[in-house]
Amino acid sequence: MHAEQPNLTGRIALVAGATRGAGRAIAVELGALGATVYVTGRTTRTQRSEVGRATETIEETAELVTAAGGEGVAVPTDHLEVERVRALVERVDRERGRLDVLVNDIWGGEHLVEFGKKMWETELAHGLRMLELGVRSHIITSSCALPLLVRHEGGLVVEITDGTAETNKAFRENFYYDLAKNAPIRMAANLAHDLAGVGGTAVSVTPGFLRSEQMLDHFGVTEANWRDAIAQEPSFAIAESPAYVGRGIARLAADPGRGRWNGRSLSSRDLAVAYGVRDADGSQPDAWGYLSRVTAGEEGVLADDYR
Known part of the structure; x- marks a missing residue:
């Protein structure tokens, strides 16, 4: 007797921040199980965000969702603009009448992070922008989308972050980055309390060492030859593709x-x-298991033992 195959046909998802990386992969994998996925971001074929990359767009993500077997719908959205987020949710309601999955993967602040700098050495405007991108945007999106999500029992909220509650007990090397990446963990825990009474679920999820498009470019490699980057960064041996978390x-x-x-x-x-x-x-x-031992200074830790 075969186990029933997972199926999301008829389910409606919103992946906020699906231009590239984990957000794109999550949207595609939801589509592969049959979901209709609204994908949002600030980079389109006619404009780009402050991240400055033009090589990935939300239109392309939507096309990948559809190619995977679902239905992708691209909606350009800056999730710091409340009225635009409200309009997005109103569109989902008008077109589908429900929302089953909300994934908050909004970020785009890598270019602002300067690891190793003390709080008072970090430019205040950069630090506050990180909190806007990684915290305020998530709050706005959940506030606008949850009334639609809880209309039907069983809704799911996923807060994407960097690190788990356990791994993030250690300082994340920059005051503002630490706050931006710990906040989604607390958001999920708090939303879990609010959603429990209406049949909903909230979790936070972190990838490991992600082979995102930006990370591959950083090391000057592609997905096809990513292992060549291990010579530059030995811990990259544990890297995972965005499809894994998706x-x-x-x-x-x-x-x-x-x-x-x-x-x-x-x-x-x-x-x-x-x-x-x-x-x-x-x-x-098992990136976090591997990295915890490497960070602790243990010798002879092999990435292959954690794959």
């Missing part, structure tokens, strides 16, 4: 028993083990 979240969204995760801080590895998914190369990377 597949885990898609299975989570399709799980009728996902309420057991409510309020949890999860990693891509946690979801992979729970749902039996694997990365694009067939592995199951």
Whole structure:
């Protein structure tokens, strides 16, 4: 007797911040299970965000969702503009009448982070912008979207961040970055409390060492030859493709028993083990397990033992 295949046909998802990286992969994997996915971001084929990249657009993400088997809908949105977010949610309501999955993957602040600088050495405008991009945008989006999401029982909210509640007990090397990446963990825990009474679920999820488009460019490699970057950064040996976290979240969204995760801080590895998914190369990377030992200064730790 075969296990029932996960299916999101008829389900409506909003992936906020789906231009590239984890957000794009999450949208595509939701689409692969049959979902209709509204994808948002600030970079389109006619304009680009402050991140400055023109190589990935929300239109392309929507096309990838559709090609995967779902229906992708691109809606240019700056999630710091309340009225635009309200208009986005009103459109979803008008066109679909429901929202089943909200993924808050809004960020775009890498260019502002200067690791190793003390709080008072960091330009205040840069620090506050990080908090706007990584915290305020998430709050605005949830505030606008949750009334639609809770209209039907079983809604799921996923807060994407960097690190788990456990790993982020250690300082994340920059005052503002630390706040921006810990806030989504607390948001998910707080939303879990509010959603529990209406049959909803909220979690925070972190990828490991993500082979995003930006990270590959940083090392001057592609997905095809990414291992060449290990010579520059040995810990890159544990890197995972965006598909890894995307597949885990898609299975989570399709799980009728996902309420057991409510309020949890999860990693891509946690979801992979729970749902039996694997990365694009067939592995199951445990980046945080590996990195914790490397950061502690242990010698002889092999990435292959954590894949």
